[in-house]
Amino acid sequence: MSETLIVSIYVFVLATFVGVEVISKVPPLLHTPLMSGSNAISGITLVGSLIAAGEGHGGMSVFLGMLAVIMATINVVGGFLVTDRMLKMFKKDKKQRAD
Amino acid sequence: MNVIVKLSYLAASILFIWGLKLLSSPKTARRGNLYGALGMLLAIVVTLTAQKIIDFTYILAGLLAGTALGLWLALRVQMTAMPQMVGVLNGFGGGASTLVAYAEYLRLGEAVTAASYDVRITTVLGLLIGTLTFVGSMVAAAKLQGLMRSAPILYPMQKQINAAMLLTIGALGAFFGIDPSRHQALLAIIVISAVLGVTSVIPIGGADMPVVISLMNSYSGLAGAMTGFILSNEVLIISGTLVGTSGIILTDIMCKAMNRSLGNVLFAGVGADYQAATARTEKRTVVRYTAEDAAMIFDSAQSVIIVPGYGLAVAQAQHVLHEVAKVLMERGLTVRYAIHPVAGRMPGHMNVLLAEANVPYDLLFEMEQINDDFQNTDVALVIGANDVINPAARTKKDSPLYGMPILNVDQARTVMIVKRSLGSGFAGEDNELFYDQKTMMLFGDAKQVVTELLRVLKA
Numbered sequence: 154m155s156e157t158l159i160v161s162i163y164v165f166v167l168a169t170f171v172g173v174e175v176i177s178k179v180p181p182l183l184h185t186p187l188m189s190g191s192n193a194i195s196g197i198t199l200v201g202s203l204i205a206a207g208e209g210h211g212g213m214s215v216f217l218g219m220l221a222v223i224m225a226t227i228n229v230v231g232g233f234l235v236t237d238r239m240l241k242m243f244k245k246d247k248k249q250r251a252d
Numbered sequence: 253m254n255v256i257v258k259l260s261y262l263a264a265s266i267l268f269i270w271g272l273k274l275l276s277s278p279k280t281a282r283r284g285n286l287y288g289a290l291g292m293l294l295a296i297v298v299t300l301t302a303q304k305i306i307d308f309t310y311i312l313a314g315l316l317a318g319t320a321l322g323l324w325l326a327l328r329v330q331m332t333a334m335p336q337m338v339g340v341l342n343g344f345g346g347g348a349s350t351l352v353a354y355a356e357y358l359r360l361g362e363a364v365t366a367a368s369y370d371v372r373i374t375t376v377l378g379l380l381i382g383t384l385t386f387v388g389s390m391v392a393a394a395k396l397q398g399l400m401r402s403a404p405i406l407y408p409m410q411k412q413i414n415a416a417m418l419l420t421i422g423a424l425g426a427f428f429g430i431d432p433s434r435h436q437a438l439l440a441i442i443v444i445s446a447v448l449g450v451t452s453v454i455p456i457g458g459a460d461m462p463v464v465i466s467l468m469n470s471y472s473g474l475a476g477a478m479t480g481f482i483l484s485n486e487v488l489i490i491s492g493t494l495v496g497t498s499g500i501i502l503t504d505i506m507c508k509a510m511n512r513s514l515g516n517v518l519f520a521g522v523g524a525d526y527q528a529a530t531a532r533t534e535k536r537t538v539v540r541y542t543a544e545d546a547a548m549i550f551d552s553a554q555s556v557i558i559v560p561g562y563g564l565a566v567a568q569a570q571h572v573l574h575e576v577a578k579v580l581m582e583r584g585l586t587v588r589y590a591i592h593p594v595a596g597r598m599p600g601h602m603n604v605l606l607a608e609a610n611v612p613y614d615l616l617f618e619m620e621q622i623n624d625d626f627q628n629t630d631v632a633l634v635i636g637a638n639d640v641i642n643p644a645a646r647t648k649k650d651s652p653l654y655g656m657p658i659l660n661v662d663q664a665r666t667v668m669i670v671k672r673s674l675g676s677g678f679a680g681e682d683n684e685l686f687y688d689q690k691t692m693m694l695f696g697d698a699k700q701v702v703t704e705l706l707r708v709l710k711a
Binding site for chain 1: 268269271272273275276277278279281282284285286288289291292295296299300302304305306307308310311313314315317318319321322323325326327329331334337338341342344345347348349351352354355356358359368370465466469472473475476477479480481482483484485486487488489490491492493494495496497498499501502505591593596598599600601603604607608610612613614616618
């Protein structure tokens with residue numbers, strides 16, 4: 154095993170613990186926005202896609218990279234936007250009465 | 253340069269974690285989502301300025317097309333269709349990961365033989381998980397959208413065939429690991445993973461979709477994390493892992509709420525077996541009540557707990573239901589909503605549907621918070637829910653519902669059930685509660701019945 158892989162595993166394991174800590178505090182009320190929001194975060198693959206698409210060699214690798222950019226961008230833009238749409242709707246009672 | 257890039261990725265990771273942390277309260281959740289988006293923007297801008305990129309043509313084309321499609325999807329989707337939407341987005345995340353993994357392999361070109369075993373292994377895993385997520389999510393979305401039969405599709409030797417495919421992928425992966433110039437092995441892995449994506453989701457029925465959607469959510473994160481391993485990119489690993497854990501936690505919650513194990517959902521096709529086995533033999537009669545009868549009960553009631561089910565959302569009756577709730581509150585009744593964890597088609601879906609109808613979230617209560625209060629409640633008003641209120645879950649050992657945590661609707665003084673027919677729910681289990689003395693059955697479309705109730709209450 155290379156040293157970079159070891160570092161990657163470190164990051165992976167620690168991130169798992171952080172994830173469990175943070176996510177388990179999200180109430181069921183917000184589970185759908187959590188899912189679409191976290192899903193938007195998984196669009197971070199976009200970073201990898203950008204590198205692949207911007208290689209400049211042309212050819213298959215760049216074409217696949219561009220397809221990946223499209224898919225990941227849909228994931229990111231659609232995910233964050235739709236999450237915001239949902240979260241906007243959650244209102245407390247007081248505001249409601251004031252309407 | 254490299255240091256700045258790495259530090260920016262760290263900042264982006266912090267924004268993601270912080271954003272998720274703010275999701276723990278409805279008050280801060282919107283800001284949390286914004287932080288997540290900012291983190292993403294930061295990561296993208298930094299990547300674009302990194303030296304590795306020398307040609308922006310394809311990037312810009314991709315970003316523009318993706319943004320347009322993403323905007324279009326996010327702005328037009330209905331809240332009832334949110335599970336499909338999340339499914340499709342999950343799928344795109346997974347698909348992108350597959351493409352990046354493969355493009356990275358192509359990019360290495362000749363150098364690939366020199367690439368270490370780490371890269372080979374993570375490439376194989378990335379392709380497997382990414383493809384599985386892409387295809388599996390699309391199948392789940394198609395089922396939810398009604399483009400495909402939502403009932404479980406079963407065939408003989410299902411488990412064995414899936415296991416054989418996984419083994420084949422493992423063998424091909426080993427083959428590629430030993431000799432990475434074997435380009436065909438990778439293509440074969442992609443194809444078989446795609447088939448596995450189909451065969452592992454079609455046996456799962458509509459009622460189990462919350463589990464599938466959360467599981468796919470988890471996979472899409474893992475696929476991203478795998479890409480991070482391939483590229484040795486920490487921000488990818490961190491954010492992918494966060495999504496992976498989030499999906500797994502939600503999957504676990506959904507399984508508990510249905511009293512099923514993950515393996516049971518994935519491999520059993522439970523609903524299908526049972527529905528075939530239980531044809532209703534005895535015919536019993538129930539008393540049919542009208543909206544006027546219901547309104548009279550409310551005249552003398554002081555508290556009501558509303559139990560919404562997916563039938564409510566499909567009929568788009570959540571808005572008029574809340575009108576009813578408002579009238580009752582104006583009369584001084586205590587009105588609360590009890591939300592079962594699997595009400596809807598994905599975790600927390602019912603909360604979103606009610607929020608859309610402007611139901612204040614502090615009227616919404618989770619099952620554990622409210623279940624002991626049913627016994628002190630005058631009226632339990634059930635709309636379009638079935639299995640989650642079926643007392644058979646407590647007593648009937650041979651029922652597929654047995655052991656599932658349910659809402660204690662049967663303990664309320666009066667139970668009103670709005671339902672289209674006496675038909676059983678997903679689980680195919682008849683509901684004793686319908687025949688109970690204190691139960692008032694209001695048959696009809698949820699929207700019609702509730703609208704009628706509102707009219708009578710206002711009169």
